[in-house]
Amino acid sequence: ICKTRYRVMDFIGEGSFGKVAQCLDLNMGRRVALKIHKNNKHMVNESEVAILEKVRALDPDQNNIVKYIDNFRFNDISCLAFEMLDRSLWKLMEMDKFEPLSLAEIRSVTYQLLVAFEALKNIGIMHTDLKPDNIMLVNHRDHPFKVKLIDFGLALPVRKAKVGMTIQPAAYRALEVNLGLPLSESVDMWGVGCIMAFMYFGMNLFPSSCAYKWMKTVICLLGHPNDFQITTGKHSLIYFTWDECAQRFTDLAKTLESLLSDCPPLYCMYLLAGTMTMVY
Structure with missing residues (x-):
């Protein structure tokens, strides 16, 4: 997905929003879950990022909320990186x-x-x-x-x-x-x-x-x-x-x-x- 940081290892989920890929974070040497949007409407994606930035202020482990890591665009596709978890x-x-x-x-x-x-x-x-x-x-x-x-x-x-x-x-x-x-x-x-x-x-x-x-x-x-x-x-x-x-x-x-x-x-x-x- 991103030649400089994330290497796609597998696709692990799909929904109405798009796909979730298991990736290797080449900078940190850890696995992450990458949410890849189908909908590239900037206002919709920016709204989610704004919420995540606000939620980021909370301790993800103490408050039982997924850790938000990064957001970027690749080939005009919105991508969000989160900590890798187990199963739903x-x-x-x-x-x-x-x-x-x-x-x-x-x-x-x-x-x-x-x-x-x-x-x-x-x-x-x-x-x-x-x-x-x-x-x-x-x-x-x-x-x-x-x-x-x-x-x-x-x-x-x-x-x-x-x-x-x-x-x-x-x-x-x-x-x-x-x-x-x-x-x-x-x-x-x-x-x-x-x-x-x-x-x-x-x-x-x-x-x-x-x-x-x-x-x-x-x-x-x-x-x-x-x-x-x-x-x-x-x-x-x-x-x-x-x-x-x-x-x-x-x-x-x-x-x-x-x-x-x-x-x-x-x-x-x-x-x-x-x-x-x-x-x-």
Whole structure:
């Protein structure tokens, strides 16, 4: 990639943003992970670099955040260099056929994530892209379940979070995002809760294929959003309607069966066991 410093050894990942290459840093004699962007829009890439420069002020080891090393352009392609880590939480669980983790393992990972997000809150940054792929094990053989938060490509300062904007992966998206309520660092805390459920059940707690089914599942498990949230929400009428007779908001579902027909077994177990109630 860069004749003077980085030698590409292997490509180890690919996503919508581009590719990740394992490289040898010829200056330092160490392996690094190089994020190579597909999108060469300068404003987008400069925004990520600006966030990373702000995050760089945090101690990456104490705060469980990936260490950012360098950024440069090669043949007009934006490249970002980071410390080399082990594998993602998703990859770990995939290798174990999505067997649930133990409570001790879940507790350890959750604590480290909370430390990371507390540090980001202190500098006014929202990550907005928490998912198992963006939680990396540092060295699972020598330090089991030591993790770091990665990928700040969609991160933004809290002051730039606008009501109604769509952020976060669908299965990890906070209620206030889907309803169109004011946004804050709390959306990342919702994501942490979803990660905890993913580790405990070996599957996502909320469906990602349809925002409407997502909302139905939230209602099943957590109850109906209150009237203030619904009346304030910019997107609320996608999911709820005003019942003139009952003088309250009701969701738009016609039958519980329409939800259960496409629900993963986990949701069905919750509903059929009667541990949660549907609110109409």
